[in-house]
Amino acid sequence: MSTPLNIVVGVTGGIAAYKAVGVIRLLVKAGHDVHVVATDAALRFVGRPTLEAISRNPVETDLYAGVAQVRHVAIGQSADLIIVAPATANTIAKLAAGIADDLLGNTILASKAPVLIAPAMHTEMWQNPATVANIATLSARGVSVVGPATGQLTGTDSGPGRMEEPETIVEAALAIAASGPSAVNTRDLTGTRVVVTAGGTREPLDPVRFLGNRSSGKQGVALATAAKARGADVTLIAAHIEVDAPAGVRLLRVGSTLELQQAVADEATGADVVIMAAAVADYRPAQTREAKIKKIDTGDHLTLDLVQNPDILAGLSAGKRHGQTIVGFAAETETDPDRLLELGRAKIRRKGCDYLVLNSVGWSSGFTSDDNAVIVLDSHGDRVMEAAGTKLSVANHILDAVSNS
Numbered sequence: 001m002s003t004p005l006n007i008v009v010g011v012t013g014g015i016a017a018y019k020a021v022g023v024i025r026l027l028v029k030a031g032h033d034v035h036v037v038a039t040d041a042a043l044r045f046v047g048r049p050t051l052e053a054i055s056r057n058p059v060e061t062d063l064y065a066g067v068a069q070v071r072h073v074a075i076g077q078s079a080d081l082i083i084v085a086p087a088t089a090n091t092i093a094k095l096a097a098g099i100a101d102d103l104l105g106n107t108i109l110a111s112k113a114p115v116l117i118a119p120a121m122h123t124e125m126w127q128n129p130a131t132v133a134n135i136a137t138l139s140a141r142g143v144s145v146v147g148p149a150t151g152q153l154t155g156t157d158s159g160p161g162r163m164e165e166p167e168t169i170v171e172a173a174l175a176i177a178a179s180g181p182s183a184v185n186t187r188d189l190t191g192t193r194v195v196v197t198a199g200g201t202r203e204p205l206d207p208v209r210f211l212g213n214r215s216s217g218k219q220g221v222a223l224a225t226a227a228k229a230r231g232a233d234v235t236l237i238a239a240h241i242e243v244d245a246p247a248g249v250r251l252l253r254v255g256s257t258l259e260l261q262q263a264v265a266d267e268a269t270g271a272d273v274v275i276m277a278a279a280v281a282d283y284r285p286a287q288t289r290e291a292k293i294k295k296i297d298t299g300d301h302l303t304l305d306l307v308q309n310p311d312i313l314a315g316l317s318a319g320k321r322h323g324q325t326i327v328g329f330a331a332e333t334e335t336d337p338d339r340l341l342e343l344g345r346a347k348i349r350r351k352g353c354d355y356l357v358l359n360s361v362g363w364s365s366g367f368t369s370d371d372n373a374v375i376v377l378d379s380h381g382d383r384v385m386e387a388a389g390t391k392l393s394v395a396n397h398i399l400d401a402v403s404n405s
Helices: 017-029 048-055 071-078 089-097 103-109 123-127 129-140 166-179 218-229 257-268 312-319 337-351 391-403
Strands: 006-011 033-038 081-087 115-119 149-152 158-162 193-199 233-239 250-254 273-276 283-285 306-308 325-332 355-360 371-378 383-390
Touching (some): 006 071, 017 033, 017 048, 033 103, 089 103, 115 166, 193 257, 250 257, 337 355
Antiparallel strands (some): 149 158
């Protein structure tokens, strides 16, 4: 197990507070020292005895308790990590404004530890311009946001706003802590404009069918999330991602490889770093049918005429300006480590990019999974970094390599 952390879990007053018990339990089970700071409203949803039994520590609620020991400051000062789950719209607004009218607000203001919030509210509240602006403000300050998920809410409502599951929250929180100070406490990408592509392009065959790939966009979204947390001005060009884009980034949606090429060309002109994490189709149909292709017309066999798509990464690398950094991705099914490196080195020579993130993918690894294992090569084909773990953790290691160049 890694070094035990002193973790503060802030619990606020929403129906999702019952899930905080799961978050606390997983952290304690992992060997960490967990201290719960609950708002008065939170205790209307989950009882103090439950939180104390699960955390194995007294629950802190009173801003005026332990004044002689300056308790309202000491809790935050001693924290290695702060998680707020659930984070209600009201709590998010207060944190964005720097309001400290309760113990949780004081704890966060008094701490230099990384902060992760897990929003939970109704869809209308999550999409309200005030909440959108508050999330952007917190993200710009380095606060990490996990979720919310889309699903069943209170009553019969359903939509974005559901608090992420405890396992997801804990995984994201510990990945942030494991990434070290360079990923959270140091805003090393402040003033840097970063463009990230994510997801998989789709090449239409007809109005209802397409050629595509299994990319979920999770690694690209993790890169955008990490870059934003480190102070960058981030544009995410998303090709059919299966996860929500992080708050506070500029989102552009594309479909095909040609659409992605145009969007990247437009955005790369002012970018300091371009990270091509999207899985781009190598070929597209020579002709897109205007009507649905029917079996009655094609018979037992359907032959497709495919043409090669442009090489976006090679084009970017050839036209990059002085001081610009281009990062490519190479997903390979090769399982032999030496052969995998050979493929990566040959590819970076062809593409001409500054770095190539090389990872092995398969039926159950790489695409769609929450974890990844990568090797980063520089323009000479030298191995500069290896990383394995959650995709957020891997994203921060990739950014470490880029920011240290």
